[in-house]
Amino acid sequence: xxxxxxxxxxxxxxxxxxxxxxxxxxxxxxxxxxxxxxxxxxxxxxxxxxxxxxxxxxxxxxxxxxxxxxxxxxxxxxxxxxxxxxxxxxxxxxxxxxxxxxxxxxxxxxxxxxxxxxxxxxxxxxxxxxxxxxxxxxxxxxxxxxxxxxxxxxxxxxxxxxxxxxxxxxxxxxxxxxxxxxxxxxxxxxxxxxxxxxxxxxxxxxxxxxxxxxxxxx
Amino acid sequence: xxxxxxxxxxxxxxxxxxxxxxxxxxxxxxxxxxxxxxxxxxxxxxxxxxxxxxxxxxxxxxxxxxxxxxxxxxxxxxxxxxxxxxxxxxxxxxxxxxxxxxxxxxxxxxxxxxxxxxxxxxxxxxxxxxxxxxxxxxx
Amino acid sequence: xxxxxxxxxxxxxxxxxxxxxxxxxxxxxxxxxxxxxxxxxxxxxxxxxxxxxxxxxxxxxxxxxxxxxxxxxxxxxxxxxxxxxxxxxxxxxxxxxxxxxxxxxxxxxxxxxxxxxxxxxxxxxxxxxxxxxxxxxxxxxxxxxxxxxxxxxxxxxxxxxxxxxxxxxxxxxxxxxxxxxxxxxxxxxxxxxxxxxxxxxxxxxxxxxxxxxxxxxxxxxxxxxxxxxxxxxxxxxxxxxxxxxxxxxxxxxxxxxxxxxxxxxxxxxxxxxxxxxxxxxxxxxxxxxxxxxxxxxxxxxxxxxxxxxxxxxxxxxxxxxxxxxxxxxxxxxxxxxxxxxxxxxxxxxxxxxxxxxxxxxxxxxxxxxxxxxxxxxxxxxxxxxxxxxxxxxxxxxxxxxxxxxxxxxxxxxxxxxxxxxxxxxxxxxxxxxxxxxxxxxxxxxxxxxxxxxxxxxxxxxxxxxxxxxxxxxxxxxxxxxxxxxxxxxxxxxxxxxxxxxxxxxxxxxxxxxxxxxxxxxxxxxxxxxxxxxxxxxxxx
Numbered sequence: 001x002x003x004x005x006x007x008x009x010x011x012x013x014x015x016x017x018x019x020x021x022x023x024x025x026x027x028x029x030x031x032x033x034x035x036x037x038x039x040x041x042x043x044x045x046x047x048x049x050x051x052x053x054x055x056x057x058x059x060x061x062x063x064x065x066x067x068x069x070x071x072x073x074x075x076x077x078x079x080x081x082x083x084x085x086x087x088x089x090x091x092x093x094x095x096x097x098x099x100x101x102x103x104x105x106x107x108x109x110x111x112x113x114x115x116x117x118x119x120x121x122x123x124x125x126x127x128x129x130x131x132x133x134x135x136x137x138x139x140x141x142x143x144x145x146x147x148x149x150x151x152x153x154x155x156x157x158x159x160x161x162x163x164x165x166x167x168x169x170x171x172x173x174x175x176x177x178x179x180x181x182x183x184x185x186x187x188x189x190x191x192x193x194x195x196x197x198x199x200x201x202x203x204x205x206x207x208x209x210x211x212x213x214x215x216x217x218x
Numbered sequence: 219x220x221x222x223x224x225x226x227x228x229x230x231x232x233x234x235x236x237x238x239x240x241x242x243x244x245x246x247x248x249x250x251x252x253x254x255x256x257x258x259x260x261x262x263x264x265x266x267x268x269x270x271x272x273x274x275x276x277x278x279x280x281x282x283x284x285x286x287x288x289x290x291x292x293x294x295x296x297x298x299x300x301x302x303x304x305x306x307x308x309x310x311x312x313x314x315x316x317x318x319x320x321x322x323x324x325x326x327x328x329x330x331x332x333x334x335x336x337x338x339x340x341x342x343x344x345x346x347x348x349x350x351x352x353x354x355x356x357x
Numbered sequence: 358x359x360x361x362x363x364x365x366x367x368x369x370x371x372x373x374x375x376x377x378x379x380x381x382x383x384x385x386x387x388x389x390x391x392x393x394x395x396x397x398x399x400x401x402x403x404x405x406x407x408x409x410x411x412x413x414x415x416x417x418x419x420x421x422x423x424x425x426x427x428x429x430x431x432x433x434x435x436x437x438x439x440x441x442x443x444x445x446x447x448x449x450x451x452x453x454x455x456x457x458x459x460x461x462x463x464x465x466x467x468x469x470x471x472x473x474x475x476x477x478x479x480x481x482x483x484x485x486x487x488x489x490x491x492x493x494x495x496x497x498x499x500x501x502x503x504x505x506x507x508x509x510x511x512x513x514x515x516x517x518x519x520x521x522x523x524x525x526x527x528x529x530x531x532x533x534x535x536x537x538x539x540x541x542x543x544x545x546x547x548x549x550x551x552x553x554x555x556x557x558x559x560x561x562x563x564x565x566x567x568x569x570x571x572x573x574x575x576x577x578x579x580x581x582x583x584x585x586x587x588x589x590x591x592x593x594x595x596x597x598x599x600x601x602x603x604x605x606x607x608x609x610x611x612x613x614x615x616x617x618x619x620x621x622x623x624x625x626x627x628x629x630x631x632x633x634x635x636x637x638x639x640x641x642x643x644x645x646x647x648x649x650x651x652x653x654x655x656x657x658x659x660x661x662x663x664x665x666x667x668x669x670x671x672x673x674x675x676x677x678x679x680x681x682x683x684x685x686x687x688x689x690x691x692x693x694x695x696x697x698x699x700x701x702x703x704x705x706x707x708x709x710x711x712x713x714x715x716x717x718x719x720x721x722x723x724x725x726x727x728x729x730x731x732x733x734x735x736x737x738x739x740x741x742x743x744x745x746x747x748x749x750x751x752x753x754x755x756x757x758x759x760x761x762x763x764x765x766x767x768x769x770x771x772x773x774x775x776x777x778x779x780x781x782x783x784x785x786x787x788x789x790x791x792x793x794x795x796x797x798x799x800x801x802x803x804x805x806x807x808x809x810x811x812x813x814x815x816x817x818x819x820x821x822x823x824x825x826x827x828x829x830x831x832x833x834x835x836x837x838x839x840x841x842x843x844x845x846x847x848x849x850x851x852x853x854x855x856x857x858x859x860x861x862x863x864x865x866x867x868x869x870x871x872x873x874x875x876x877x878x879x880x881x882x883x884x885x886x887x888x889x890x891x892x893x894x895x896x897x
Binding site: 022023026027030031033034037038041042044045048049052053067071074075078079081082084085086089092093126127128129133135136137138139140141143146147149194197198201202204205208209211212213216217218 | 223225226228231232234235238239242245246248249251252253257258260261262264265268269272273275276277278282283285286289290292293294296297300301304305308309324325326328329332333334335336337338339
């Protein structure tokens, strides 16, 4: 059942018009953001409970993290959020070339984030600051504290799940680059870019909390 | 069609990104000043301010359909419920039976078998010295 | 009849691939329905096996280990593979877009993906059964679940995967209700089943992610010993219970809210009367969904959680009774002075009212800390739970199945057999589970394959009636399936019960592949029996 012969090809048959489709996709994405917040939320609860039980251990163990790398990653992720927003802005302004460039920069920044994360992780693997029973680091900073393996367990799970989201985001951004290049996305239809953008900013948003909670315990 | 969508001016994006970077600097700087329990409150306040900027401007919630804002606020509300009600338990254990509280927070037994290491994770020989230090600090 | 009028979603397009790759919500709903019924039968057989073991004291039929696996699998399969997906996935999928006058759900491809994610998760559950079961109980409490050598990981992984299916369905439904309604169909004119699915979906997308992360943490606890839930590693097993019940208490509302919705549809139709207190029912759905998030600690009164939180959780638990009571009274007042006809769906609906009220009231007993410490982990809890879940949800599911069967297939089942089965379910159910209240009060603990002689009379009684219950459900389902045979002459017409909701009034039964032959125009409220006269097309 078609509405009229002039309906654009990106409009799915079960929607009345383009605006309904755009608003529905966006609303669906926000509902998905809600599930994401609560997925991470469970881990934030675990963090809060254990930090309240082991305040000194959290303080001492956090000194083993590299604040500089954490801060650098914060800057990288905020910049990538900006370039993502600018990619949408450019396509709204019908500037395909700029939009493509912005997406590519976003992708590279995401890769940079994971690269820095890799350096951090590999150092922790070397010295044995690992989650759970694989923990083996007994350097002078930790000999007087109880159960640092719990701190590193929570650290690895939370940053790991976040890193997984960065990796998924990179896949989605690569898909956007493809769609934009093929002119599938343009100023009349950029819903995928808008929704992936929301997802990407969420990744930034979560890191905004992870950074002070792990690297900056006062 | 797209004319109906709000297009945020470029200037706004740049100002927001600048503020986010500035606030990141602030929160790192503040964390090195000892303010006691006020540190965590300040860190969370700055993080929440940053998060609000991201949500309202980068994620376009300021101009968006208000339903989307409601959904997002709902997620925070349920997270708040989860944290608060769990802390009602974990923060108030041992009211009747103190053992309930003390049974956790004890050191896992696998630490007894771990050799002491230097800062590179390599085992060190001065095992006994460290053990004495550790015992002293506990008493 | 021209050929064009014969086209419906069941026969167009044709071919197995057109079913497996369908984006049509009605076909996806049917795939959910049949896979759900298969798991219902598996879960039911496990239950009958347990009753057989419990018919007499001592290990006569299965060993203790097998029994442990049986109750765990019974619980996990019934909850995660049947009840949670069945009503939203099957009836919800088929009916929601029709009820709001949409051509499909908001995200049809996501809907299909959701079904396949469910199937993929179900494979893990089947693997668990074949590979020797899992013995932790469906709650997977730590620290035992971190140590048990049975198939904890495959089963929890399956539940983790099925969780995503549940989330995607919920997300789809919420977007559909918000954005896909036909013009003129405002919130207060929505059928109450839609309100119920909306409330359910809100709980699904909010609570299920926490289940996912809980299962991940449990699996990591087993592989890495992260210590978060393990007291030997400085962690806290009670924290696992908080995580688990933050999902699983709201999950009982995922299970019961759609059942409320079905009952709210059936009672006005079969009483020929406008629903009493529409807004009360609609808002009580939302408030149950919300309050359901604040009471999870009442499952943990004997866990060693702080006394302070016990008081808070117990206190808030009573508030669930208010919106639930509002619903019960609204349904009764709907029937008052109506033309109640005792059709099969109505017999199920009346059983629901009776059984759910018992289930709800015994829930109030269990909400009191002092009483719960006595009744915790006894058959009283088992009986309460089954009065709510089977007497509530499953009976409502059967009611809905019989009510919308002619809608979905355009065929009528044998109503005499169906009604007899409905009575058999009611009697068999009470015979099975009422003795369990008494057993629980006398101290019979749950999850044991054997018991002392003093309990044997009530157990034997319970086992006897469970066979009647099982047989009635089995024949009821066979009777439905039998109606699908080619030469079934019973023609229900397009609106057999004379209902006023859009799925009956605006399209044929079974519906057109695109739901409505032309863009539907919203005409009357869903329960305007005082304004609109509509004759049932079913011949008496």
